[in-house]
Amino acid sequence: MRVEVTHPFDLTPAEARRLQGELAPRVEKGPPLDLSGVRYVAGADVSTQGDEGYATVVVLTFPGLEVVEVKGYEARLEFPYVPGLLAFREIPPVVGALRAIETEVDAVIFDAHGLAHPRRLGLASQLGLFLDVPSIGCAKSLLVGKYEEPGVEKGSRSELVHRGEVVGQVVRTRKGVSPVFVSVGNRIDAQSAVELVLACSPKYRLPETTRQAHNAANRLRRGEEPGLF
DNA sequence: GCGACAG
DNA sequence: ATCTTGTCGC
Numbered sequence: 001m002r003v004e005v006t007h008p009f010d011l012t013p014a015e016a017r018r019l020q021g022e023l024a025p026r027v028e029k030g031p032p033l034d035l036s037g038v039r040y041v042a043g044a045d046v047s048t049q050g051d052e053g054y055a056t057v058v059v060l061t062f063p064g065l066e067v068v069e070v071k072g073y074e075a076r077l078e079f080p081y082v083p084g085l086l087a088f089r090e091i092p093p094v095v096g097a098l099r100a101i102e103t104e105v106d107a108v109i110f111d112a113h114g115l116a117h118p119r120r121l122g123l124a125s126q127l128g129l130f131l132d133v134p135s136i137g138c139a140k141s142l143l144v145g146k147y148e149e150p151g152v153e154k155g156s157r158s159e160l161v162h163r164g165e166v167v168g169q170v171v172r173t174r175k176g177v178s179p180v181f182v183s184v185g186n187r188i189d190a191q192s193a194v195e196l197v198l199a200c201s202p203k204y205r206l207p208e209t210t211r212q213a214h215n216a217a218n219r220l221r222r223g224e225e226p227g228l229f
Numbered sequence: 230g231c232g233a234c235a236g
Numbered sequence: 237a238t239c240t241t242g243t244c245g246c
Contacts, residue, residue, distance in 0.1 A: 046236075048237055081237075083234035090236070112235050122235070143235045176246090181235085 001042075001101045003130050009088055010078065016088050020121040027115065027125050029184050033107060033134055033192035038062045041200060042105040043209025044097065046090045047217035053077045055093035056217040056226060058209060059103045063199055065208045070228040071100035072220040083143065086112060087123040094127065107134040107188070107196060109209045113143050114193075116160055116168035116183035128186025135185030136193045137168070138207055142181060150179050155198060169194050173201040180206065 007019060041062045047054045052074065059069040073096030079089040090112075098108075113122030114137030124137030145162035147170045154175045160168035160183070168183030171194055182197050184190055200207035206214075220226045 046237085048236080050238095081236065083236090086235055117235080124235095137235085139235050141235065142233095144233085 045213035124185030134188035
């Protein structure tokens with residue numbers, strides 16, 4: 001898949017934050033995505049051990065959610081983990097795996113936040129700027145913002161608000177489980193983002209894309225076969 | 230100054 | 237994220 005990296009990553013934390021502020025205005029909060037036209041959805045994840053990163057991207061059919069392609073990419077992590085700057089640590093290896101994908105995907109779901117970020121540019125948005133397809137952020141925990149606990153039923157959701165702005169949706173993908181935080185990455189609207197995440201989570205709390213990418217990344221880290229190359 | 234803080 | 241066994245709960 002095409003990935004056009006448009007800026008350097010060897011920056012200091014201060015420079016990185018300033019760059020995010022300059023890039024944030026470029027994020028596109030639309031248009032809506034017609035799910036009936038979605039054929040393939042991709043998921044990405046990074047497993048780490050020390051300063052070694054093992055990135056994996058998986059492609060699933062939609063709405064069947066069957067794995068049809070898996071690609072991995074290993075690289076040394078040059079940036080430390082700093083809340084709000086995760087993109088500078090994980091984007092490099094993920095780009096390697098994305099570029100190896102041959103399937104023409106219709107959307108990508110990242111295991112991170114998108115607009116629900118202190119400067120409105122979480123990993124899903126920053127990397128989304130390099131892509132020509134819609135990107136979505138689906139995180140397991142909160143980074144910024146406040147919200148009311150969603151109803152206990154599957155599909156219940158509530159707004160995630162940060163500094164007076166709705167930056168995402170807190171979604172209950174399964175009855176009784178802790179909710180996930182869905183936000184626009186780039187080139188898609190909030191409503192479609194939530195619908196796609198729910199459609200990809202028919203059986204577990206996390207989307208199948210995220211689960212499959214996570215499992216493949218762990219296999220890669222342990223030297224096993226990531227599978228389906 | 231204090232607390233919060235994706236993966 | 238990763239380090240780790242058994243264990244509480246539906």
